[in-house]
Amino acid sequence: MLRGVDLAVEDHEVVCLIGASGSGKSTLLRCIDLLEPVDAGRIWIEGDEVTAAGVDQNSVRRRIGIVFQAFNLFPHMTVMRNVTLAQEKALERSAAQARTKATELLGRFGLADKAEDYPDRLSGGQQQRVAIARALALDPDVMLLDEVTSALDPVLVAEVLDAIRELAVGGMTMVIATHEMGFARDVANRVAFLEQGRILEEGPPEQMFSEPREEATRRFLDRIIAAGRM
Amino acid sequence: MVSTLVFFAIVGLLIIRSSGWPVVRQSFFDGEEFALAFPEILSKFGRNVFIFCVAEVLVLTFALLLAVLRSLPGPVFAPLRLFAAAYTDIFRGVPTILVIALLGFGMPALELKGLPNSDVFWAILALTLVYSAYVAEVYRAGIESIHPSQVASARSLGLTRGQSLRHVVLPQAVRRVVPPLLNDFIGLQKDSALVAFLGYTEALQQARIIQATDFNFTPYVALALIYVCITIPQTRFVDWLIARERTKRQGGGEL
Numbered sequence: 134m135l136r137g138v139d140l141a142v143e144d145h146e147v148v149c150l151i152g153a154s155g156s157g158k159s160t161l162l163r164c165i166d167l168l169e170p171v172d173a174g175r176i177w178i179e180g181d182e183v184t185a186a187g188v189d190q191n192s193v194r195r196r197i198g199i200v201f202q203a204f205n206l207f208p209h210m211t212v213m214r215n216v217t218l219a220q221e222k223a224l225e226r227s228a229a230q231a232r233t234k235a236t237e238l239l240g241r242f243g244l245a246d247k248a249e250d251y252p253d254r255l256s257g258g259q260q261q262r263v264a265i266a267r268a269l270a271l272d273p274d275v276m277l278l279d280e281v282t283s284a285l286d287p288v289l290v291a292e293v294l295d296a297i298r299e300l301a302v303g304g305m306t307m308v309i310a311t312h313e314m315g316f317a318r319d320v321a322n323r324v325a326f327l328e329q330g331r332i333l334e335e336g337p338p339e340q341m342f343s344e345p346r347e348e349a350t351r352r353f354l355d356r357i358i359a360a361g362r363m
Numbered sequence: 364m365v366s367t368l369v370f371f372a373i374v375g376l377l378i379i380r381s382s383g384w385p386v387v388r389q390s391f392f393d394g395e396e397f398a399l400a401f402p403e404i405l406s407k408f409g410r411n412v413f414i415f416c417v418a419e420v421l422v423l424t425f426a427l428l429l430a431v432l433r434s435l436p437g438p439v440f441a442p443l444r445l446f447a448a449a450y451t452d453i454f455r456g457v458p459t460i461l462v463i464a465l466l467g468f469g470m471p472a473l474e475l476k477g478l479p480n481s482d483v484f485w486a487i488l489a490l491t492l493v494y495s496a497y498v499a500e501v502y503r504a505g506i507e508s509i510h511p512s513q514v515a516s517a518r519s520l521g522l523t524r525g526q527s528l529r530h531v532v533l534p535q536a537v538r539r540v541v542p543p544l545l546n547d548f549i550g551l552q553k554d555s556a557l558v559a560f561l562g563y564t565e566a567l568q569q570a571r572i573i574q575a576t577d578f579n580f581t582p583y584v585a586l587a588l589i590y591v592c593i594t595i596p597q598t599r600f601v602d603w604l605i606a607r608e609r610t611k612r613q614g615g616g617e618l
Contacts, residue, residue: 168515195521205516208612209534218530228398251612271521 135160135330142308147301149317150310152327158310160276164293165308166343177261179274195223198268199277202284206252213248216267224271238266242296246288258289262296275334276300314357320341326350375543393581400573400582407569411555414483419548423580428494430502431528454496456532459558467561482563501543505536538608545601549594550596
Protein backbone atom coordinates (compact mmCIF):
# COMPACT_ATOMS: atom_id res chain seq x y z
CA MET A 134 0.00 0.00 0.00
CA LEU A 135 1.48 3.29 -1.12
CA ARG A 136 0.15 6.67 -0.12
CA GLY A 137 1.57 9.61 -1.92
CA VAL A 138 4.89 8.79 -3.52
CA ASP A 139 6.46 11.51 -5.61
CA LEU A 140 9.68 10.40 -7.16
CA ALA A 141 11.45 11.53 -10.32
CA VAL A 142 14.41 9.54 -11.60
CA GLU A 143 16.73 11.11 -14.17
CA ASP A 144 18.44 9.27 -17.00
CA HIS A 145 21.55 7.43 -15.75
CA GLU A 146 20.57 8.09 -12.18
CA VAL A 147 20.70 5.41 -9.48
CA VAL A 148 18.11 5.82 -6.74
CA CYS A 149 18.19 3.55 -3.73
CA LEU A 150 15.03 2.93 -1.72
CA ILE A 151 15.63 2.14 1.93
CA GLY A 152 13.24 1.51 4.75
CA ALA A 153 11.93 -1.29 6.94
CA SER A 154 10.23 -4.35 5.52
CA GLY A 155 6.65 -3.47 4.68
CA SER A 156 7.43 0.19 4.12
CA GLY A 157 6.43 -0.08 0.45
CA LYS A 158 9.75 -0.43 -1.39
CA SER A 159 8.76 -3.60 -3.24
CA THR A 160 5.25 -2.38 -3.88
CA LEU A 161 6.62 0.78 -5.43
CA LEU A 162 8.87 -1.19 -7.78
CA ARG A 163 6.06 -3.60 -8.68
CA CYS A 164 3.76 -0.67 -9.42
CA ILE A 165 6.31 0.91 -11.74
CA ASP A 166 6.42 -2.39 -13.68
CA LEU A 167 2.59 -2.52 -13.61
CA LEU A 168 2.72 -5.84 -11.76
CA GLU A 169 0.46 -4.39 -9.07
CA PRO A 170 -2.77 -2.65 -9.98
CA VAL A 171 -2.32 1.10 -9.68
CA ASP A 172 -5.54 2.45 -8.13
CA ALA A 173 -4.56 6.08 -8.13
CA GLY A 174 -1.63 8.16 -9.26
CA ARG A 175 0.35 8.28 -12.48
CA ILE A 176 3.67 7.01 -13.74
CA TRP A 177 5.67 8.36 -16.69
CA ILE A 178 8.59 6.79 -18.49
CA GLU A 179 10.52 8.98 -20.91
CA GLY A 180 7.50 11.29 -21.16
CA ASP A 181 4.94 8.51 -21.82
CA GLU A 182 2.29 8.06 -19.20
CA VAL A 183 2.24 4.29 -18.67
CA THR A 184 -0.70 4.32 -16.27
CA ALA A 185 -2.98 5.94 -18.87
CA ALA A 186 -6.02 3.98 -20.04
CA GLY A 187 -5.44 1.93 -23.17
CA VAL A 188 -1.67 1.68 -22.79
CA ASP A 189 -0.29 -1.73 -23.83
CA GLN A 190 1.09 -3.00 -20.54
CA ASN A 191 3.24 -5.61 -22.25
CA SER A 192 5.11 -3.00 -24.24
CA VAL A 193 5.62 -0.97 -21.06
CA ARG A 194 7.10 -3.95 -19.26
CA ARG A 195 9.48 -4.56 -22.15
CA ARG A 196 11.03 -1.15 -21.44
CA ILE A 197 11.51 -1.95 -17.76
CA GLY A 198 13.78 -4.63 -16.37
CA ILE A 199 12.98 -5.97 -12.94
CA VAL A 200 14.97 -8.40 -10.80
CA PHE A 201 13.30 -10.07 -7.84
CA GLN A 202 14.55 -11.10 -4.42
CA ALA A 203 13.85 -14.78 -5.18
CA PHE A 204 15.45 -14.76 -8.69
CA ASN A 205 12.34 -16.37 -10.26
CA LEU A 206 14.27 -18.00 -13.07
CA PHE A 207 12.35 -20.50 -15.18
CA PRO A 208 13.48 -23.85 -13.75
CA HIS A 209 12.50 -25.90 -16.80
CA MET A 210 14.77 -23.99 -19.16
CA THR A 211 18.53 -23.75 -19.48
CA VAL A 212 20.24 -20.54 -18.45
CA MET A 213 20.60 -19.67 -22.14
CA ARG A 214 16.90 -20.18 -22.81
CA ASN A 215 16.00 -18.11 -19.75
CA VAL A 216 17.87 -15.20 -21.32
CA THR A 217 16.70 -15.68 -24.93
CA LEU A 218 12.99 -16.49 -24.41
CA ALA A 219 11.63 -12.98 -23.95
CA GLN A 220 14.00 -11.54 -26.57
CA GLU A 221 12.40 -13.84 -29.12
CA LYS A 222 8.80 -13.78 -27.92
CA ALA A 223 8.43 -10.20 -26.69
CA LEU A 224 10.92 -8.34 -28.89
CA GLU A 225 10.70 -10.74 -31.85
CA ARG A 226 14.43 -10.96 -32.25
CA SER A 227 15.73 -13.88 -34.28
CA ALA A 228 17.06 -16.88 -32.38
CA ALA A 229 20.57 -16.06 -33.54
CA GLN A 230 20.34 -12.42 -32.43
CA ALA A 231 18.95 -13.43 -29.07
CA ARG A 232 21.69 -15.97 -28.58
CA THR A 233 24.42 -13.50 -29.43
CA LYS A 234 23.00 -11.00 -26.96
CA ALA A 235 22.64 -13.67 -24.26
CA THR A 236 26.16 -14.98 -24.79
CA GLU A 237 27.55 -11.48 -24.49
CA LEU A 238 25.63 -10.76 -21.27
CA LEU A 239 26.38 -14.11 -19.66
CA GLY A 240 30.05 -13.63 -20.46
CA ARG A 241 29.98 -10.17 -18.94
CA PHE A 242 28.60 -11.57 -15.67
CA GLY A 243 31.03 -14.49 -15.54
CA LEU A 244 28.47 -17.12 -16.50
CA ALA A 245 29.76 -18.14 -19.93
CA ASP A 246 30.29 -21.75 -18.85
CA LYS A 247 26.81 -22.01 -17.28
CA ALA A 248 24.80 -21.30 -20.42
CA GLU A 249 23.58 -24.86 -20.92
CA ASP A 250 22.97 -25.63 -17.23
CA TYR A 251 19.58 -25.59 -15.56
CA PRO A 252 19.03 -22.92 -12.87
CA ASP A 253 18.70 -25.42 -10.00
CA ARG A 254 22.33 -26.39 -10.51
CA LEU A 255 23.56 -22.84 -9.93
CA SER A 256 24.38 -21.08 -6.68
CA GLY A 257 22.07 -18.29 -5.54
CA GLY A 258 24.58 -15.66 -6.61
CA GLN A 259 24.87 -17.19 -10.07
CA GLN A 260 21.09 -17.46 -10.39
CA GLN A 261 20.67 -13.83 -9.47
CA ARG A 262 23.26 -12.79 -12.05
CA VAL A 263 21.34 -14.81 -14.65
CA ALA A 264 18.18 -12.95 -13.62
CA ILE A 265 19.99 -9.64 -14.11
CA ALA A 266 21.23 -10.77 -17.53
CA ARG A 267 17.72 -11.92 -18.44
CA ALA A 268 16.28 -8.50 -17.64
CA LEU A 269 19.11 -6.62 -19.37
CA ALA A 270 18.74 -8.68 -22.53
CA LEU A 271 15.66 -6.63 -23.43
CA ASP A 272 17.71 -3.39 -23.38
CA PRO A 273 15.40 -1.75 -20.83
CA ASP A 274 15.26 2.01 -20.25
CA VAL A 275 15.37 1.44 -16.52
CA MET A 276 16.22 -1.43 -14.19
CA LEU A 277 14.32 -2.08 -10.98
CA LEU A 278 16.08 -4.24 -8.39
CA ASP A 279 13.99 -5.58 -5.55
CA GLU A 280 16.21 -6.60 -2.62
CA VAL A 281 18.21 -8.72 -4.97
CA THR A 282 20.72 -9.84 -2.34
CA SER A 283 18.32 -10.53 0.54
CA ALA A 284 17.90 -14.23 -0.32
CA LEU A 285 21.63 -14.85 -0.75
CA ASP A 286 24.29 -16.37 1.45
CA PRO A 287 26.44 -13.53 2.78
CA VAL A 288 29.44 -14.86 0.85
CA LEU A 289 27.52 -14.60 -2.42
CA VAL A 290 26.28 -11.04 -1.93
CA ALA A 291 29.46 -9.39 -3.19
CA GLU A 292 29.40 -10.97 -6.65
CA VAL A 293 25.86 -9.72 -7.26
CA LEU A 294 26.58 -6.25 -5.91
CA ASP A 295 29.63 -6.06 -8.16
CA ALA A 296 27.45 -6.84 -11.17
CA ILE A 297 25.06 -4.03 -10.21
CA ARG A 298 27.93 -1.63 -9.57
CA GLU A 299 29.17 -2.34 -13.07
CA LEU A 300 25.73 -1.48 -14.44
CA ALA A 301 25.73 1.80 -12.55
CA VAL A 302 29.14 2.69 -13.93
CA GLY A 303 27.82 1.87 -17.40
CA GLY A 304 25.15 4.54 -16.94
CA MET A 305 22.09 2.32 -16.43
CA THR A 306 19.15 4.12 -14.85
CA MET A 307 18.19 2.11 -11.78
CA VAL A 308 15.82 2.11 -8.84
CA ILE A 309 17.13 -0.25 -6.18
CA ALA A 310 15.31 -1.39 -3.06
CA THR A 311 17.97 -2.61 -0.68
CA HIS A 312 18.98 -3.34 2.89
CA GLU A 313 22.69 -3.09 1.99
CA MET A 314 23.38 0.40 3.31
CA GLY A 315 27.09 0.35 2.49
CA PHE A 316 26.23 -0.52 -1.08
CA ALA A 317 23.53 2.15 -1.25
CA ARG A 318 25.96 4.78 -0.03
CA ASP A 319 28.44 3.63 -2.67
CA VAL A 320 26.33 3.32 -5.71
CA ALA A 321 23.37 5.67 -5.27
CA ASN A 322 23.11 9.19 -6.58
CA ARG A 323 20.10 9.63 -4.39
CA VAL A 324 18.62 7.74 -1.47
CA ALA A 325 14.94 7.75 -0.56
CA PHE A 326 13.68 6.60 2.82
CA LEU A 327 10.22 5.02 2.78
CA GLU A 328 7.93 4.62 5.75
CA GLN A 329 4.35 3.42 5.69
CA GLY A 330 4.02 3.81 1.95
CA ARG A 331 5.43 7.34 1.84
CA ILE A 332 8.75 8.76 0.84
CA LEU A 333 9.57 10.45 4.10
CA GLU A 334 12.85 11.91 3.03
CA GLU A 335 15.25 11.82 0.12
CA GLY A 336 18.65 13.23 -0.62
CA PRO A 337 22.21 12.44 -1.65
CA PRO A 338 23.63 9.43 0.20
CA GLU A 339 26.26 11.41 2.19
CA GLN A 340 23.56 13.60 3.68
CA MET A 341 21.01 10.81 4.17
CA PHE A 342 23.39 8.52 6.00
CA SER A 343 25.27 11.07 8.11
CA GLU A 344 22.69 13.75 8.85
CA PRO A 345 19.16 12.70 8.02
CA ARG A 346 16.59 15.42 8.58
CA GLU A 347 13.81 13.18 9.84
CA GLU A 348 13.72 11.54 13.24
CA ALA A 349 12.26 8.34 11.72
CA THR A 350 15.14 8.03 9.25
CA ARG A 351 17.62 8.44 12.07
CA ARG A 352 15.88 5.75 14.15
CA PHE A 353 15.87 3.38 11.17
CA LEU A 354 19.56 3.94 10.48
CA ASP A 355 20.40 3.50 14.17
CA ARG A 356 18.66 0.14 14.15
CA ILE A 357 20.57 -0.89 11.03
CA ILE A 358 23.86 0.11 12.64
CA ALA A 359 22.93 -1.75 15.83
CA ALA A 360 22.22 -4.83 13.72
CA GLY A 361 25.70 -4.57 12.25
CA ARG A 362 24.46 -4.05 8.72
CA MET A 363 26.34 -0.82 8.11
CA MET B 364 10.65 -60.11 3.37
CA VAL B 365 10.53 -63.53 5.03
CA SER B 366 7.20 -62.76 6.66
CA THR B 367 5.80 -61.71 3.29
CA LEU B 368 6.88 -64.99 1.69
CA VAL B 369 5.45 -67.00 4.57
CA PHE B 370 2.18 -65.07 4.36
CA PHE B 371 1.76 -65.72 0.63
CA ALA B 372 2.77 -69.35 1.02
CA ILE B 373 0.03 -69.82 3.60
CA VAL B 374 -2.58 -68.02 1.49
CA GLY B 375 -1.52 -70.05 -1.56
CA LEU B 376 -1.77 -73.30 0.38
CA LEU B 377 -5.21 -72.38 1.72
CA ILE B 378 -6.45 -71.74 -1.81
CA ILE B 379 -4.97 -74.88 -3.32
CA ARG B 380 -6.25 -77.08 -0.47
CA SER B 381 -9.75 -75.63 -0.52
CA SER B 382 -12.43 -78.03 -1.63
CA GLY B 383 -13.45 -75.94 -4.62
CA TRP B 384 -9.94 -75.54 -6.03
CA PRO B 385 -9.97 -78.36 -8.62
CA VAL B 386 -13.11 -76.93 -10.23
CA VAL B 387 -11.79 -73.36 -10.14
CA ARG B 388 -8.48 -74.45 -11.61
CA GLN B 389 -10.24 -76.20 -14.43
CA SER B 390 -12.54 -73.30 -15.35
CA PHE B 391 -10.16 -70.37 -14.76
CA PHE B 392 -6.64 -71.72 -15.21
CA ASP B 393 -6.96 -74.30 -17.94
CA GLY B 394 -3.65 -74.46 -19.84
CA GLU B 395 -5.09 -75.75 -23.09
CA GLU B 396 -7.92 -73.24 -23.08
CA PHE B 397 -5.39 -70.50 -22.40
CA ALA B 398 -3.21 -71.50 -25.34
CA LEU B 399 -6.29 -71.48 -27.53
CA ALA B 400 -7.83 -68.21 -26.36
CA PHE B 401 -4.79 -66.03 -25.78
CA PRO B 402 -3.78 -65.39 -29.43
CA GLU B 403 -7.37 -64.64 -30.45
CA ILE B 404 -7.90 -62.19 -27.61
CA LEU B 405 -4.51 -60.62 -28.19
CA SER B 406 -5.32 -60.00 -31.85
CA LYS B 407 -8.58 -58.24 -30.88
CA PHE B 408 -6.71 -56.28 -28.21
CA GLY B 409 -5.24 -54.30 -31.08
CA ARG B 410 -8.68 -52.71 -31.41
CA ASN B 411 -8.58 -51.62 -27.77
CA VAL B 412 -5.12 -50.19 -28.32
CA PHE B 413 -6.43 -48.19 -31.27
CA ILE B 414 -9.41 -46.92 -29.28
CA PHE B 415 -7.46 -45.82 -26.23
CA CYS B 416 -4.54 -44.37 -28.17
CA VAL B 417 -6.79 -42.13 -30.24
CA ALA B 418 -8.82 -41.23 -27.15
CA GLU B 419 -5.66 -40.37 -25.19
CA VAL B 420 -4.44 -37.93 -27.83
CA LEU B 421 -7.88 -36.29 -27.96
CA VAL B 422 -8.11 -36.18 -24.16
CA LEU B 423 -4.69 -34.54 -23.82
CA THR B 424 -5.76 -31.69 -26.10
CA PHE B 425 -9.38 -31.26 -25.10
CA ALA B 426 -8.67 -31.45 -21.36
CA LEU B 427 -5.93 -28.85 -21.72
CA LEU B 428 -8.39 -26.55 -23.42
CA LEU B 429 -10.89 -27.08 -20.59
CA ALA B 430 -8.26 -26.41 -17.95
CA VAL B 431 -7.08 -23.23 -19.66
CA LEU B 432 -10.67 -22.03 -20.05
CA ARG B 433 -11.18 -22.56 -16.37
CA SER B 434 -8.10 -20.55 -15.44
CA LEU B 435 -9.01 -17.48 -17.51
CA PRO B 436 -9.31 -14.42 -15.27
CA GLY B 437 -11.81 -11.60 -15.17
CA PRO B 438 -15.58 -11.28 -15.54
CA VAL B 439 -15.44 -11.35 -19.36
CA PHE B 440 -14.57 -15.03 -19.32
CA ALA B 441 -17.11 -16.01 -16.67
CA PRO B 442 -19.36 -17.89 -19.18
CA LEU B 443 -16.41 -19.94 -20.44
CA ARG B 444 -15.28 -20.73 -16.89
CA LEU B 445 -18.82 -21.75 -16.04
CA PHE B 446 -19.04 -23.96 -19.10
CA ALA B 447 -15.78 -25.73 -18.22
CA ALA B 448 -16.85 -26.22 -14.61
CA ALA B 449 -20.29 -27.55 -15.54
CA TYR B 450 -18.77 -29.87 -18.12
CA THR B 451 -16.38 -31.34 -15.56
CA ASP B 452 -19.14 -31.80 -13.00
CA ILE B 453 -21.44 -33.59 -15.43
CA PHE B 454 -18.97 -35.93 -17.06
CA ARG B 455 -17.30 -36.88 -13.80
CA GLY B 456 -20.71 -37.63 -12.37
CA VAL B 457 -22.07 -39.97 -15.05
CA PRO B 458 -20.75 -43.58 -15.15
CA THR B 459 -18.56 -44.14 -18.20
CA ILE B 460 -20.57 -47.12 -19.35
CA LEU B 461 -23.71 -44.96 -19.49
CA VAL B 462 -22.01 -42.34 -21.64
CA ILE B 463 -20.80 -45.07 -23.97
CA ALA B 464 -24.28 -46.58 -24.16
CA LEU B 465 -26.05 -43.25 -24.60
CA LEU B 466 -23.75 -42.18 -27.43
CA GLY B 467 -23.20 -45.60 -28.97
CA PHE B 468 -26.87 -46.60 -29.09
CA GLY B 469 -28.49 -43.18 -29.04
CA MET B 470 -26.64 -41.18 -31.67
CA PRO B 471 -26.89 -43.71 -34.52
CA ALA B 472 -30.57 -44.19 -33.63
CA LEU B 473 -31.20 -40.54 -34.49
CA GLU B 474 -30.47 -41.50 -38.10
CA LEU B 475 -29.10 -38.05 -38.76
CA LYS B 476 -27.38 -37.66 -42.10
CA GLY B 477 -23.63 -37.28 -41.81
CA LEU B 478 -23.38 -38.78 -38.33
CA PRO B 479 -21.20 -41.86 -38.37
CA ASN B 480 -22.73 -45.01 -36.94
CA SER B 481 -19.51 -46.84 -36.21
CA ASP B 482 -19.20 -48.20 -32.66
CA VAL B 483 -15.54 -47.27 -32.57
CA PHE B 484 -16.28 -43.63 -33.37
CA TRP B 485 -18.84 -43.23 -30.61
CA ALA B 486 -16.78 -45.24 -28.15
CA ILE B 487 -13.77 -43.02 -28.69
CA LEU B 488 -15.92 -39.92 -28.37
CA ALA B 489 -17.53 -41.17 -25.15
CA LEU B 490 -14.19 -42.08 -23.56
CA THR B 491 -12.76 -38.71 -24.63
CA LEU B 492 -15.66 -36.79 -23.13
CA VAL B 493 -15.48 -38.63 -19.80
CA TYR B 494 -11.73 -38.72 -19.37
CA SER B 495 -11.26 -35.10 -20.45
CA ALA B 496 -13.25 -34.14 -17.36
CA TYR B 497 -10.80 -35.98 -15.11
CA VAL B 498 -7.68 -34.93 -16.93
CA ALA B 499 -8.81 -31.28 -17.03
CA GLU B 500 -8.84 -31.34 -13.23
CA VAL B 501 -5.36 -32.84 -13.19
CA TYR B 502 -4.10 -30.11 -15.51
CA ARG B 503 -5.82 -27.47 -13.42
CA ALA B 504 -4.14 -28.71 -10.27
CA GLY B 505 -0.83 -28.53 -12.14
CA ILE B 506 -1.46 -25.00 -13.38
CA GLU B 507 -2.44 -23.81 -9.91
CA SER B 508 0.65 -25.39 -8.38
CA ILE B 509 2.93 -23.04 -10.33
CA HIS B 510 3.94 -20.20 -8.04
CA PRO B 511 2.54 -16.78 -9.04
CA SER B 512 6.09 -15.40 -8.99
CA GLN B 513 6.76 -17.40 -12.16
CA VAL B 514 3.95 -15.56 -13.93
CA ALA B 515 5.07 -12.21 -12.50
CA SER B 516 8.54 -12.93 -13.77
CA ALA B 517 7.31 -13.86 -17.25
CA ARG B 518 5.00 -10.86 -17.47
CA SER B 519 7.74 -8.53 -16.25
CA LEU B 520 9.76 -9.58 -19.30
CA GLY B 521 6.98 -8.29 -21.53
CA LEU B 522 5.50 -11.69 -22.38
CA THR B 523 1.75 -11.59 -22.91
CA ARG B 524 -0.61 -13.59 -20.74
CA GLY B 525 -0.85 -16.24 -23.47
CA GLN B 526 2.92 -16.43 -23.95
CA SER B 527 3.47 -16.78 -20.19
CA LEU B 528 0.98 -19.62 -20.10
CA ARG B 529 2.43 -21.31 -23.15
CA HIS B 530 6.14 -21.02 -22.35
CA VAL B 531 6.35 -20.75 -18.57
CA VAL B 532 3.28 -22.11 -16.79
CA LEU B 533 2.12 -25.05 -18.91
CA PRO B 534 5.50 -26.71 -19.49
CA GLN B 535 6.11 -26.77 -15.73
CA ALA B 536 2.53 -27.73 -14.89
CA VAL B 537 2.44 -30.64 -17.34
CA ARG B 538 5.75 -32.03 -16.07
CA ARG B 539 4.38 -31.94 -12.56
CA VAL B 540 1.20 -33.86 -13.38
CA VAL B 541 2.67 -36.66 -15.49
CA PRO B 542 2.16 -39.32 -12.75
CA PRO B 543 -1.54 -38.54 -12.08
CA LEU B 544 -2.00 -38.17 -15.83
CA LEU B 545 -0.76 -41.69 -16.35
CA ASN B 546 -3.09 -42.82 -13.59
CA ASP B 547 -6.04 -41.55 -15.59
CA PHE B 548 -4.69 -43.04 -18.80
CA ILE B 549 -4.45 -46.48 -17.24
CA GLY B 550 -8.08 -46.03 -16.17
CA LEU B 551 -8.93 -45.07 -19.74
CA GLN B 552 -7.13 -48.09 -21.16
CA LYS B 553 -9.04 -50.42 -18.89
CA ASP B 554 -12.33 -48.70 -19.66
CA SER B 555 -11.79 -49.36 -23.36
CA ALA B 556 -13.18 -52.81 -22.44
CA LEU B 557 -16.55 -51.13 -21.81
CA VAL B 558 -16.95 -50.79 -25.55
CA ALA B 559 -17.87 -54.51 -25.47
CA PHE B 560 -21.19 -53.23 -24.13
CA LEU B 561 -22.00 -51.95 -27.64
CA GLY B 562 -21.44 -55.45 -29.01
CA TYR B 563 -18.22 -54.39 -30.70
CA THR B 564 -15.73 -57.26 -30.85
CA GLU B 565 -12.74 -55.91 -29.02
CA ALA B 566 -10.72 -58.02 -26.60
CA LEU B 567 -13.30 -58.35 -23.81
CA GLN B 568 -16.09 -59.21 -26.24
CA GLN B 569 -13.79 -61.78 -27.86
CA ALA B 570 -13.06 -63.29 -24.43
CA ARG B 571 -16.78 -63.40 -23.73
CA ILE B 572 -17.45 -65.21 -27.00
CA ILE B 573 -14.83 -67.85 -26.26
CA GLN B 574 -16.06 -68.19 -22.68
CA ALA B 575 -19.62 -68.68 -23.85
CA THR B 576 -18.59 -71.25 -26.45
CA ASP B 577 -16.26 -73.32 -24.26
CA PHE B 578 -17.95 -72.74 -20.88
CA ASN B 579 -14.58 -71.81 -19.47
CA PHE B 580 -13.42 -68.57 -17.81
CA THR B 581 -9.75 -68.89 -18.69
CA PRO B 582 -10.10 -66.32 -21.52
CA TYR B 583 -10.87 -63.67 -18.88
CA VAL B 584 -7.67 -64.54 -17.04
CA ALA B 585 -5.81 -64.29 -20.33
CA LEU B 586 -7.22 -60.81 -20.94
CA ALA B 587 -6.42 -59.74 -17.38
CA LEU B 588 -2.85 -60.82 -18.00
CA ILE B 589 -2.67 -58.74 -21.18
CA TYR B 590 -3.87 -55.65 -19.31
CA VAL B 591 -1.34 -56.11 -16.54
CA CYS B 592 1.41 -56.60 -19.09
CA ILE B 593 0.72 -53.27 -20.77
CA THR B 594 0.06 -51.14 -17.69
CA ILE B 595 3.02 -52.10 -15.51
CA PRO B 596 5.69 -51.05 -18.05
CA GLN B 597 3.95 -47.70 -18.43
CA THR B 598 4.23 -47.02 -14.72
CA ARG B 599 7.93 -47.92 -14.78
CA PHE B 600 8.41 -45.72 -17.84
CA VAL B 601 6.95 -42.69 -16.07
CA ASP B 602 9.11 -43.36 -12.99
CA TRP B 603 12.08 -43.33 -15.31
CA LEU B 604 10.96 -40.10 -17.00
CA ILE B 605 10.59 -38.36 -13.65
CA ALA B 606 13.99 -39.53 -12.46
CA ARG B 607 15.61 -38.38 -15.69
CA GLU B 608 13.99 -34.96 -15.48
CA ARG B 609 15.21 -34.53 -11.91
CA THR B 610 18.75 -35.50 -12.81
CA LYS B 611 18.76 -33.11 -15.73
CA ARG B 612 17.62 -30.17 -13.63
CA GLN B 613 19.49 -30.77 -10.43
CA GLY B 614 22.47 -32.74 -11.63
CA GLY B 615 24.23 -35.80 -10.35
CA GLY B 616 21.14 -37.26 -8.68
CA GLU B 617 22.44 -36.16 -5.29
CA LEU B 618 18.94 -35.56 -3.98
